[in-house]
Amino acid sequence: MKSWQISWRNLMAKKLRSFLTIVAIILGVASVLISTSMVRTTQNTIEDATKQLDVVDFFFLSSSGSASEQWLEKMNNIDNVSTTVGILRQKIQLSNIDGEEAVNLSKKDQKQLAVDLIGVNDLQNKILHFDVIEGELKKPGITIDQATAQLWKVQIGDKVTFSQKDKEGSISNKMLEVTAIIKNTPHITSPVNWKNANDRAWQVYAPLEIVQQWTKMDGLIEEIQIKADEEANVESVQKEIKQLTAPEDNVYIQPAVTDKNQLVMGFEELYSAMYVIGGLSLLISAFILYNTLYISVAERKHEFAIMKTIGYTSRQVIGFILREVFLLGLVGSIFGIVIGTLLASSMQELLFQSFQVNVSYHIQWFESLIISFVAGIVIPLLAAIIPTLSASRTPVTSVLRSEPKIMRLSKDYLQLVIGIILLIPGMFVNHMISFLPLFLGLALLFPYIFRLTKWLISPINQLIFGREGKVTSKYVNRNIKHLAMASAILSFGITLFVFISSLSMAITNEREKMIRESIGGDIVINYSKNITPDKEKELFEIKGVKEIAAFYSELFPWKMNDGKRLLRITSVTKAQMEKFPFFTYRQDGEQKKLFNELQKPQTIVLGLFAYEEWGGKIGETITFETSAGLQKLKVIGVVNSSRQLGYEAFIHEENFHRDLGVNDKKNVLMLIDSTLVNNIKADLMREDGNDINGIKILAEEIEENKKQGEDLLMLLNSSVFLGMVVAGIGIMNTLFMNIAERKRELGTMRALGFTPWQMMKTLLSEAFFIGWSSSLIGTATGIFIMYLTVVLNTQSFILIEFVVSWKAVLWAFIFGMLISLISCLLPANRAAKIRVSQALKYE
Numbered sequence: 001m002k003s004w005q006i007s008w009r010n011l012m013a014k015k016l017r018s019f020l021t022i023v024a025i026i027l028g029v030a031s032v033l034i035s036t037s038m039v040r041t042t043q044n045t046i047e048d049a050t051k052q053l054d055v056v057d058f059f060f061l062s063s064s065g066s067a068s069e070q071w072l073e074k075m076n077n078i079d080n081v082s083t084t085v086g087i088l089r090q091k092i093q094l095s096n097i098d099g100e101e102a103v104n105l106s107k108k109d110q111k112q113l114a115v116d117l118i119g120v121n122d123l124q125n126k127i128l129h130f131d132v133i134e135g136e137l138k139k140p141g142i143t144i145d146q147a148t149a150q151l152w153k154v155q156i157g158d159k160v161t162f163s164q165k166d167k168e169g170s171i172s173n174k175m176l177e178v179t180a181i182i183k184n185t186p187h188i189t190s191p192v193n194w195k196n197a198n199d200r201a202w203q204v205y206a207p208l209e210i211v212q213q214w215t216k217m218d219g220l221i222e223e224i225q226i227k228a229d230e231e232a233n234v235e236s237v238q239k240e241i242k243q244l245t246a247p248e249d250n251v252y253i254q255p256a257v258t259d260k261n262q263l264v265m266g267f268e269e270l271y272s273a274m275y276v277i278g279g280l281s282l283l284i285s286a287f288i289l290y291n292t293l294y295i296s297v298a299e300r301k302h303e304f305a306i307m308k309t310i311g312y313t314s315r316q317v318i319g320f321i322l323r324e325v326f327l328l329g330l331v332g333s334i335f336g337i338v339i340g341t342l343l344a345s346s347m348q349e350l351l352f353q354s355f356q357v358n359v360s361y362h363i364q365w366f367e368s369l370i371i372s373f374v375a376g377i378v379i380p381l382l383a384a385i386i387p388t389l390s391a392s393r394t395p396v397t398s399v400l401r402s403e404p405k406i407m408r409l410s411k412d413y414l415q416l417v418i419g420i421i422l423l424i425p426g427m428f429v430n431h432m433i434s435f436l437p438l439f440l441g442l443a444l445l446f447p448y449i450f451r452l453t454k455w456l457i458s459p460i461n462q463l464i465f466g467r468e469g470k471v472t473s474k475y476v477n478r479n480i481k482h483l484a485m486a487s488a489i490l491s492f493g494i495t496l497f498v499f500i501s502s503l504s505m506a507i508t509n510e511r512e513k514m515i516r517e518s519i520g521g522d523i524v525i526n527y528s529k530n531i532t533p534d535k536e537k538e539l540f541e542i543k544g545v546k547e548i549a550a551f552y553s554e555l556f557p558w559k560m561n562d563g564k565r566l567l568r569i570t571s572v573t574k575a576q577m578e579k580f581p582f583f584t585y586r587q588d589g590e591q592k593k594l595f596n597e598l599q600k601p602q603t604i605v606l607g608l609f610a611y612e613e614w615g616g617k618i619g620e621t622i623t624f625e626t627s628a629g630l631q632k633l634k635v636i637g638v639v640n641s642s643r644q645l646g647y648e649a650f651i652h653e654e655n656f657h658r659d660l661g662v663n664d665k666k667n668v669l670m671l672i673d674s675t676l677v678n679n680i681k682a683d684l685m686r687e688d689g690n691d692i693n694g695i696k697i698l699a700e701e702i703e704e705n706k707k708q709g710e711d712l713l714m715l716l717n718s719s720v721f722l723g724m725v726v727a728g729i730g731i732m733n734t735l736f737m738n739i740a741e742r743k744r745e746l747g748t749m750r751a752l753g754f755t756p757w758q759m760m761k762t763l764l765s766e767a768f769f770i771g772w773s774s775s776l777i778g779t780a781t782g783i784f785i786m787y788l789t790v791v792l793n794t795q796s797f798i799l800i801e802f803v804v805s806w807k808a809v810l811w812a813f814i815f816g817m818l819i820s821l822i823s824c825l826l827p828a829n830r831a832a833k834i835r836v837s838q839a840l841k842y843e
Helices: 002-013 015-053 070-074 146-152 210-215 234-245 267-299 301-309 313-356 365-383 386-393 394-401 412-428 431-467 465-477 480-518 533-540 572-579 590-598 608-614 653-660 674-690 697-742 742-753 756-791 806-832 838-843
Strands: 059-063 079-097 116-120 134-136 144-146 158-164 169-183 202-207 225-229 253-257 523-527 546-551 553-560 562-571 603-607 621-626 631-638 647-652 669-670 690-695
Touching: 002 015, 015 267, 015 313, 015 697, 059 234, 070 079, 070 225, 079 210, 079 533, 116 210, 116 523, 144 146, 146 202, 158 234, 169 210, 169 562, 169 690, 202 210, 225 234, 225 621, 234 533, 267 301, 267 313, 267 365, 267 465, 267 480, 267 697, 301 313, 301 386, 313 365, 313 386, 313 697, 365 386, 431 465, 431 631, 431 756, 465 480, 465 756, 480 631, 480 697, 480 756, 480 838, 523 674, 533 546, 533 838, 546 562, 546 572, 562 572, 562 653, 572 631, 590 603, 590 631, 590 647, 603 608, 608 631, 608 647, 631 653, 647 653, 669 674, 674 690, 697 756, 697 806, 742 756
Parallel strands: 116 202, 144 169, 562 647, 603 631
Antiparallel strands: 059 225, 059 253, 079 116, 079 158, 079 225, 134 169, 144 202, 158 169, 523 669, 523 690, 546 669, 553 562, 553 621, 603 647, 621 631
16 A cells, blocks of 8 residues: 555655546546447437338328228238327428427528427327327327427427418418427427528328328328337238238339438548547547656666666556556546536537427437547556556666766667557548558658758757757757657647548538539439429429429339348439439449440449449349339449448439339429529428428538538547647646756756746747647648548548649647647746746756
8 A cells, every 4th residue: 555655655655647648548538438428328319219210011092192091991900010000291381489488480490390290090109109308198289399399399288379371372370289298209300400400391290180180181091100029020011911902003102211321421420530539639638658668768777777676667657657557547537527528518519409300319328428438547557568567677876976867769760660560550441440550650750751840840949949940959969759749649630630631521512512413403302292294394483493304213122132222312313314313323434334334224324332232243233122022123333322321323314214113203393593592492391381391402512511511620639639638738747747857957047147038948949849740740641541541441432533622731730739839838837937047057
């Protein structure tokens, strides 16, 4: 026990140094906790959402848009059918909200008031599985999720008035009471805020009878969701349902598919980025501790030599130092976990908001706490190995020396070789996890790189700081290793900042390019019914509409070895593609050949992401389910497209009905006068609001793409900035140690006439070296990694171009210099206060 007390007293002997080291560990542990908890929470939330959505086996649908409610009873009477849900939807508008704190709707745009009222025959069924927070599902009113209740500022018992305009133009109103508030669920995709309501309708559930009465569709439904018994053979149940519906022409059965791959699309790269950022912050903390021990061991050589003269063994010296490191790691881990838990919740909320989803989630603390705590103890101990072994080898004769000498690592060539070897994974492995060995390799090579940057920076440094700059240049030559280490830890943060900013810009630019080239038009509308030639003519006569085209587009279950996917197949013609492009070609000159082949029966073209998931080759057949049974089509090509987030394919319009059995065109493309886009959208919603399932507007899609990219960039860079703050602490720690090591030198400078301001300039010049070196090397490395990413990205579903965010480069230099100079202020102030008499007494 006494040995632990001695270790603690040794740490307290250098309070400021120990404090800064502990702060670095705290921030490193907090960053690891934030990163791991966000990844695990997001993964768990997606898995929960998949389970909630993956409870339906079949959809019973009607080609006419509605069917008799009696089908519910027929479906329930089928053997091995567990649960059914009858649904009828209605497009309406929010008109008024009555409540003590309710939102004033008169100040809202009409686009923000669109509502999907969903009538359900049983709100307490096992398929929807609503988790009630307040109220009762059985009461005749509306059920809303928690997020909607907060945005509308309503409580149980508050009244909400909805309005609907019929074909004759008359408006009918209906006031409904809020009777249940449920937890956020993937079954409800309401807006996350009022701005988001410009593009997404609110979703409200109500008893089926209420919607039937309002729509004057008594006894009718438009959809039945069917769940089979857990032990039942799903294919047998499907066969029975098809036999029951076969005599009817206007009803059909469609298998339900919940595609987890589409839900997690884009998250895997985010997970890797979060792990790298968290790991980098802890790595920076480890380098800070290594640098601290590196100097501390050199300072305490006399102490270790004396310990050996009185009988301490090398093993006991090692235990002596490791106890100190363990105490630093323990204190840092405890406080880091506290700070990390406070920040993790806010960061998680920001992540889900950037994807514009309302979900109920529980932060996964257990695994994250264990990982961050263990890492906070183990990583510092690993970082202490080399300095500790060096201390254990201290010869007894060191006690006779009058001056401590800074350690020099032997066999520098081995360090150089190991550094180069560690760079290799980052140059050939297309995964962000390869960054960690790459950073370790750079750390080992940094002293050599630092010498090159010093040669470039010295003239500028001397021009700015004059004689003090020359003094600093000489000092840098003598102590290049631990100054290089201080520069390295900051450069890593700058590298990630430049790389993530450039990569985000490249992805955003590429997605915008793909949206412009393949969305199909300025406006894309999905209707709930067939678009007749008369309807096309009516739409064309809307003021501002220049061109119009209707097309087929349907989702089909696609059977893979590991489960089912949803493949969206869209119709195309050569003439339509000239005005309304749905995709771009992978190779020049491919267009003519592709369309000649596509006009043949039983042929299909796949989007790149679907093609890679499929795993087959051009010329082979792909199999998917249609209302007429399994269909096999020959894959004749691969194209780039961003019309839908997920798996997509295209066939010629003439083959759509014959090969797929689809009769109705329910989608419309428009080219419009961009200055009238809001008027056109308002006209569409006013005239066809009840029949429109969704509207996509090119300008809004591009804006949403930019906003999501900016949100994710801010989230990632805020984590990177945390690592850069840790690096700043490391620089401060290094400069403080430099002052302690150079007290006699600094005192001599005072004796020779250096003023306090000149002493401060000397340290500021040193910080200038570190800041400029960090910025130059970090920026160059970030750009190089961006280049490697583009080169190694040839097989990705989104092919990005090499771009550099020069705005990020500018900010990287600003951050690098600011962090270095701010970190220098306290050490410089201390150096300026050194007295000549105090320095001459220092040993």
